[in-house]
Amino acid sequence: DMKRREFLGGLMSGAVVAASAAALHPNKSWAEASKATSNGTRNLAITKRVIEVNGKAADVFGLLQPDGSVGLTLDAHSPFDVALANQGAEATLIHWHGLAPPWNMDGVPDNPAALLKAKETRRYTFPVGSGGTHWMHAHTLQEQNLLAAPLIVRTADDRQRDEQEVVILLHDFSFTPAEELLAELKGSSSGHGMDHSAMMQGMGSNMQGHMSGTAMPGMAAMDLNDIEYDAYLANDRTLDDPEVFTVESGGRVRLRIINGATATAFTIDTGTLTGQLIAVDGQPVLPVPGTRFPISMGQRLDIRLELPKSPEAHPILALREGTDHRTGVILAASGAKIAKIASRGTESGPVVGLDLE
Numbered sequence: 001d002m003k004r005r006e007f008l009g010g011l012m013s014g015a016v017v018a019a020s021a022a023a024l025h026p027n028k029s030w031a032e033a034s035k036a037t038s039n040g041t042r043n044l045a046i047t048k049r050v051i052e053v054n055g056k057a058a059d060v061f062g063l064l065q066p067d068g069s070v071g072l073t074l075d076a077h078s079p080f081d082v083a084l085a086n087q088g089a090e091a092t093l094i095h096w097h098g099l100a101p102p103w104n105m106d107g108v109p110d111n112p113a114a115l116l117k118a119k120e121t122r123r124y125t126f127p128v129g130s131g132g133t134h135w136m137h138a139h140t141l142q143e144q145n146l147l148a149a150p151l152i153v154r155t156a157d158d159r160q161r162d163e164q165e166v167v168i169l170l171h172d173f174s175f176t177p178a179e180e181l182l183a184e185l186k187g188s189s190s191g192h193g194m195d196h197s198a199m200m201q202g203m204g205s206n207m208q209g210h211m212s213g214t215a216m217p218g219m220a221a222m223d224l225n226d227i228e229y230d231a232y233l234a235n236d237r238t239l240d241d242p243e244v245f246t247v248e249s250g251g252r253v254r255l256r257i258i259n260g261a262t263a264t265a266f267t268i269d270t271g272t273l274t275g276q277l278i279a280v281d282g283q284p285v286l287p288v289p290g291t292r293f294p295i296s297m298g299q300r301l302d303i304r305l306e307l308p309k310s311p312e313a314h315p316i317l318a319l320r321e322g323t324d325h326r327t328g329v330i331l332a333a334s335g336a337k338i339a340k341i342a343s344r345g346t347e348s349g350p351v352v353g354l355d356l357e
Helices: 002-013 140-143 156-160 178-187 196-203 208-212
Strands: 044-053 055-062 071-076 079-086 095-096 120-129 132-138 148-154 163-171 233-234 245-246 253-259 266-269 275-280 281-289 293-294 300-306 313-320 326-333
Touching: 055 140, 055 148, 095 178, 132 140, 132 253, 132 300, 140 178, 148 163, 148 253, 163 313, 163 326, 233 313, 233 326, 253 266, 253 313, 281 293, 293 300
Parallel strands: 044 079, 071 148, 163 253, 245 326
Antiparallel strands: 044 055, 079 120, 095 132, 132 148, 163 233, 253 300, 266 293, 266 313, 275 281, 275 300, 313 326
16 A cells, blocks of 8 residues: 555665554554454465565465455364365465374375365364464475465463564565476585584584574585575565564563475574563473574474563564575564665574574
């Protein structure tokens, strides 16, 4: 809409702008996806949609509710009752990552369930289980084309806490079809795969490297990334057009971060805010304080933040492992000034290892 374009125009010109409610939530589906739950059968559609990436139109998949909300938010220990409709033109299937469905509803093609045909609807019913930050995605090459979405399970304690939840889904994106990317990887004879033994020798198990942001020993010699993507996305956006979440000055925020990237590990950088890592892969952990937290492919992190009482904007960045690429969102209190953030930083993202194990 025009207000959003005006807001982004101010960012692109290098100016700082005052955050307003109209400009801060241009995308209802991401801003409100984690708020509502409902009883009864939930309708979820596999769709095709168009987003803008690097100034170009990109045809991608989506997992949307009838009101346009992305993914699902459910109550812990309630029934999982979802009618999944494939509104696309090709067969696919969705895996409920983090839940424990019966084996025949797990969403792995032909293990044993067949792919969901185009225009077919299939109902899934099983217990949701305990709370946590989960996600849903295809176990096909379609995942590379953004066929994934958050699957948030909230407990009674979650609903009672005086904190705002912010869901962030990370992706790596290429305009090159996934089939071509896979063919290039299979056809490579130069050994571009990751050398895990070299990584472990080079980095050790020291959280200080992540906290300080310095490169680990041996990092220059590592081949960390198999694919050079066109963009790295947070909630379908690059830092040229980041999602901005309105937050309360002096309030508490719970980040629910999902690394849905196919072949990219990141380090979450909370900037001037010291976070408390409180859950990993949907499981509570003893709080780990810090400003940088590694997150590998398919992993989920819950990070709690205490915001200052002054009206400020706080970028939450995902730093690509081994390069200066980055993506992220912005938390902004009413009246905060928001400056443009470049999609390339001044240093390479840290190597992601086993520091949180």
